Every structure is written in structure tokens, then in C-alpha cells.
Amino acid sequence: MSLFIRKLSQNNVKHVVAKHYESQTLIFSSRKLSIVPSVYDGEKDPAPKFFSKNVQVLLKRLTRPDFAKVFRKRKNTDLPVLRTPIYKFLTNEQLESEIAKANKKADKLLQMPPIVKIQKPITDVLSKDPALVGYDTSKFVFTDITFGVANENRIVVERDPDGTLQSCDHEIRKRLNQVYFPIHGRKIKEPLMFTDTEKFNSLLERQEYEFILDRACIQYEPDEFTYQKVTSITYQHVDINTNYNLLRSTRHFGPMTFYLTWHHNIDNLMLELLQSGTVREAVLLVALRHELQADVTNGDVAQTIVQQILPTPVQLTKPDRLTEEDIQLDNKCVECIEKYIVSNSAMKSQHELALQGFREYYQHLIDLSRGLQKAHGKVSN
Amino acid sequence: MAIYNNTRFLIKRIIIADFRTSLRFYSDQIDNPSEEQPVDPTKDRTKIIPLETSMRYLESKAYKQTYGDNPVWTLYRRNHKGGFPPKKTRRSCVRNGVISTGNPCPICRDEYLVLDHRNTKLLEQFISDYTGQILDAYKTGLCQKKHKELLVAIERAWDQGLLTYDVPFRKYDYSLYNKTANN
Numbered sequence: 282m283s284l285f286i287r288k289l290s291q292n293n294v295k296h297v298v299a300k301h302y303e304s305q306t307l308i309f310s311s312r313k314l315s316i317v318p319s320v321y322d323g324e325k326d327p328a329p330k331f332f333s334k335n336v337q338v339l340l341k342r343l344t345r346p347d348f349a350k351v352f353r354k355r356k357n358t359d360l361p362v363l364r365t366p367i368y369k370f371l372t373n374e375q376l377e378s379e380i381a382k383a384n385k386k387a388d389k390l391l392q393m394p395p396i397v398k399i400q401k402p403i404t405d406v407l408s409k410d411p412a413l414v415g416y417d418t419s420k421f422v423f424t425d426i427t428f429g430v431a432n433e434n435r436i437v438v439e440r441d442p443d444g445t446l447q448s449c450d451h452e453i454r455k456r457l458n459q460v461y462f463p464i465h466g467r468k469i470k471e472p473l474m475f476t477d478t479e480k481f482n483s484l485l486e487r488q489e490y491e492f493i494l495d496r497a498c499i500q501y502e503p504d505e506f507t508y509q510k511v512t513s514i515t516y517q518h519v520d521i522n523t524n525y526n527l528l529r530s531t532r533h534f535g536p537m538t539f540y541l542t543w544h545h546n547i548d549n550l551m552l553e554l555l556q557s558g559t560v561r562e563a564v565l566l567v568a569l570r571h572e573l574q575a576d577v578t579n580g581d582v583a584q585t586i587v588q589q590i591l592p593t594p595v596q597l598t599k600p601d602r603l604t605e606e607d608i609q610l611d612n613k614c615v616e617c618i619e620k621y622i623v624s625n626s627a628m629k630s631q632h633e634l635a636l637q638g639f640r641e642y643y644q645h646l647i648d649l650s651r652g653l654q655k656a657h658g659k660v661s662n
Numbered sequence: 663m664a665i666y667n668n669t670r671f672l673i674k675r676i677i678i679a680d681f682r683t684s685l686r687f688y689s690d691q692i693d694n695p696s697e698e699q700p701v702d703p704t705k706d707r708t709k710i711i712p713l714e715t716s717m718r719y720l721e722s723k724a725y726k727q728t729y730g731d732n733p734v735w736t737l738y739r740r741n742h743k744g745g746f747p748p749k750k751t752r753r754s755c756v757r758n759g760v761i762s763t764g765n766p767c768p769i770c771r772d773e774y775l776v777l778d779h780r781n782t783k784l785l786e787q788f789i790s791d792y793t794g795q796i797l798d799a800y801k802t803g804l805c806q807k808k809h810k811e812l813l814v815a816i817e818r819a820w821d822q823g824l825l826t827y828d829v830p831f832r833k834y835d836y837s838l839y840n841k842t843a844n845n
């Protein structure tokens with residue numbers, strides 16, 4: 282607990298220094314602690330890193346997709362009639378093609394909301410016509426509603442009463458886009474759950490993270506300030522309360538990991554990974570940190586191990602039997618993590634302890650599976 | 663003289679009679695409600711039940727004993743002639759603060775069920791487990807007035823995040839956001 286507070290206060294100091302001038306409006310006070318949101322508004326643009334292939338692969342793998350959760354029954358199809366499941370006998374080839382289809386579908390469902398830099402206000406004066414001064418008391422807004430133009434590229438301009446013709450700002454653009462080309466589920470008026478701090482905090486306390494993030498995706502654009510504020514608070518709340526499992530197998534786990542790594546805050550996630558005994562994912566996280574921050578001493582080693590990890594299947598449960606290749610790979614992972622803890626970790630003692638726990642458990646597992654192999658008469662050495 | 667006496671007598675009688683009627687008039691007004699229409703306390707709906715009471719009631723033993731684990735509308739049956747119930751339920755169960763029907767709808771019959779956006783335990787009984795949509799009055803038997811109140815309360819609860827639902831999926835077009843790849 283004391284460590285938590287220390288970590289929090291470190292963070293807070295960092296952010297408060299960075300944006301002292303607007304911290305007054307930003308602080309979201311909760312009963313227990315106040316979370317200061319940090320948005321992607323620095324010099325560095327996160328988009329190129331986020332969209333790069335290496336990072337995408339790492340984030341998707343860290344999501345640890347469990348198909349039972351990815352394809353859970355959703356109630357948002359507007360079908361009044363429910364379809365019954367179909368049971369079929371399939372040949373091996375058919376089964377493979379069905380599995381490939383399911384993988385593709387899961388990939389679509391797990392598409393991560395993009396992470397981009399915060400938007401800049403549009404101040405683009407097209408023309409000034411002094412002849413039109415005072416032609417009307419209100420301004421006119423013109424929207425190009427040509428079919429097939431993306432909302433982001435649509436032309437929306439306004440003529441002010443003083444005769445200036447200029448491009449509209451994001452708020453007006455968003456409202457008019459919603460009027461002419463409504464996005465299903467988005468409201469013209471912001472939902473109270475985002476504007477009312479008390480209601481938002483109650484949602485966080487009820488741990489409805491997925492609902493908050495899904496709704497934020499629909500309601501806001503990824504480069505809006507409010508979107509980044511809402512998601513940032515939610516990610517930090519998840520991080521502080523170690524509720525990572527609630528976001529696993531959803532499209533939001535990748536962006537959360539990216540957020541934590543970008544803001545140098547992965548120690549808690551690393552601890553959770555080590556405690557749950559998934560060293561391979563811990564190595565992926567190290568590689569991700571090296572990719573984004575390039576401050577890990579043995580980052581190259583981690584990246585080579587990642588290439589070996591990626592072809593192996595996702596570990597949803599703890600394995601009960603190990604092959605020799607598994608053991609080799611996991612040993613490499615443990616070595617890599619050891620070095621990482623010595624050089625880069627901020628929570629050294631806890632990480633060491635968690636890793637030691639894993640080693641003991643793993644040794645036990647190795648003995649067990651080797652004993653089993655011997656019993657089956659398949660002695661390898 | 664005789665006429666004079668007669669008229670005086672008459673006037674007296676009229677005055678007395680007038681006095682009597684007025685007396686009776688006032689006494690009638692006082693006696694009327696207690697004599698003719700005593701309001702049954704179980705049918706009186708003029709008392710406003712606070713929301714907190716209703717929420718406590720939904721957690722209570724009495725509620726459990728009455729409804730069990732079922733939604734409040736499960737055991738309700740509408741009265742109608744013929745084999746098929748009318749498409750629309752009745753306009754309202756309550757007139758002038760008194761239940762005006764022998765078979766009030768599930769919300770009107772229990773005065774401690776208050777429709778409000780904070781009363782989520784009651785509201786979620788009217789949302790389908792399979793489609794996530796609000797159940798029709800045809801199925802639940804709510805009168806039109808209460809059904810409208812229900813729609814408002816649920817919409818409010820969704821807006822404020824008191825009730826959660828499965829949000830529609832949004833597909834992102836990465837090429838719009840990934841500006842470095844285009845250049």
C-alpha cells in the first residue's frame with residue numbers, strides 16, 4: 282500500500298509539473314484518491330509508434346485473447362429475433378477453414394481504438410468580406426454532404442456576421458456530422474455519465490471499465506481531449522486496483538498497455554504478469570517498452586526472444602505438461618526478466634520476489650513433466 | 663287582519679324553512695364523504711412514497727416473499743374478453759388518486775414500486791435478458807401511463823450510467839488516423 286502511494290505521488294508530481302496551469306480543472310477527485318489524467322499532448326506523436334507493425338503485434342499478443350470472452354453473447358445486435366446456434370459435422374479441412382474464419386472475426390472485434398496526438402484547434406480563415414458585415418445577426422454554417430466522403434475529411438465552413446468565412450472548429454464539425462451522418466449509439470448531447478464526476482466515479486468503483494471505454498469510443502473521436510481524459514482516468518484506475526483481467530480479451534487492453542508504457546508506469550502490470558506466472562508476456566512487455574522508450578539495456582535480447590514466443594499458442598491457463606522446447610524458452614525468458622529487473626525496474630524487491638515464486642513453481646512443474654515422460658518410457662537425455 | 667296574520671305566519675314559515683334548508687345544506691357537505699364514499703386505504707394513491715423506501719423495499723424480505731426471484735410482472739394476467747388481449751393496455755389504473763380498476767397493472771397494484779432512474783433493481787426487470795431491449799407493455803401488462811414513465815426512467819438510467827448495456831461496436835478506419843503511412 283505504501284508503495285502504491287509512493288508511486289502515485291511520483292506520478293502526480295510529474296504530471297502536475299507538466300501541466301500546472303490546467304491542473305485545477307483536470308483533477309478528478311475520488312473518495313479515496315485523485316487521479317490526474319495525462320493525455321497525449323507532448324512533443325512526441327504516439328501514432329507512428331502505435332501503428333507500427335511490431336507494436337501492434339505485441340499489443341495484440343499481450344491482450345491474451347480468450348475466444349470465450351471475445352465472442353461472448355452481445356445484446357447490441359438490433360435483431361428482434363434471435364438465431365439458434367447451428368451444429369455441424371466437419372472434415373478436418375472444413376474445421377481449419379472455420380477456425381481461420383473465427384480468428385479473422387476475432388481480429389476484427391479486437392481492433393484497438395487508435396492512439397493519436399490530441400487535436401489542434403482549426404483556425405483557417407478562407408476569406409474576409411467586409412461588404413457582408415452585419416448582413417445577419419447569426420452565423421451560417423455550410424456542410425458538404427457529398428456521398429462517400431469520410432466524416433474527418435468533410436468540408437464544413439461558417440460565415441460569421443462580420444463577414445469572415447472560416448472552417449468550423451471540431452465541436453461544430455462533430456455536431457453537424459452527427460446530424461447528417463449519425464453514428465449509431467452516439468448522442469448529440471454528451472451523456473451525463475461523462476460530464477458528471479460523481480456518476481463517472483461511481484462507474485469506476487463498480488468496475489464497469491469496458492462499458493466506460495466502449496461508450497467513450499462511440500461518443501468521442503480518438504483525438505479529442507475528453508476522450509483521452511476519460512480513458513486516461515479509467516486506465517489509471519485499472520492500474521491502481523490491478524483489475525487487468527477485466528480488460529483482457531477486449532479491444533481496450535492494448536491501448537491501456539500502450540498508455541502505461543508510454544507514461545513509464547508498467548511496474549504494476551509487470552508485477553501482475555510475474556505473479557500470475559506468464560513470463561513470456563513479461564518479456565513481450567519488456568520488448569514493448571524497448572520499442573517505445575528505448576531505455577531497456579537488454580532490449581535486443583528481449584526482441585529476439587519475442588520472435589520465438591510469437592509462433593507459440595496463447596497461454597490462457599497454466600500449462601500442466603511441458604515439452605523440452607517450452608522449458609528452454611521459458612528459461613530464456615526468466616533470464617531476460619532477471620536482467621530487466623536489475624537494470625530498469627522501479628519495484629525491484631517485489632519483482633524479485635514474484636520471479637522467485639515463479640521459479641520455484643516452474644521447477645516443480647519441470648520435475649513433474651520429466652517424471653511423467655520417464656514413466657511413459659520416453660527419456661530424452 | 664286575518665290576511666295580515668296569515669301572511670305573517672307564512673313569512674315565518676318561509677324563514678324557518680329557509681333556515682332549515684341552509685342548515686341541512688351545510689350539514690350535508692360535512693357528512694358527505696364519510697357517509698357515501700370511504701376511500702379504501704389499499705386503493706389510495708395520493709400518498710407519495712419516497713424513492714429510498716422503494717429501494718429498501720426491493721431488498722426486503724417482504725418483497726422476496728411476494729415476488730420471489732421473478733420480475734414483478736411475471737404472475738400478472740390481464741383481464742379481457744375473447745381469446746386475444748387488446749394490443750394496447752389501459753390508459754391508466756389511477757383516477758383522481760384512487761385505483762379505478764379491479765385489476766391494476768403490476769406497478770400500480772404495489773404502491774411501493776416507484777419508477778425512477780436510480781431504482782435500477784426495478785428497472786432491470788423490464789429489460790430483456792436476450793436482446794437488451796425494453797419489454798413491451800403487451801408482455802409486461804403495464805398501463806400506458808406507467809409504461810411511458812418506465813421508458814423515461816430507463817433512458818435516464820442509461821444516460822447516467824446507472825444501467826449498463828452492450829454498446830454498439832465501432833469500427834475504426836486506421837488509414838484516417840495513421841497519417842505517417844500516407845505521406
Ligand SMILES: [Zn+2]
Binds near residue numbers: 755756770771805
Ligand atoms: Zn397502471
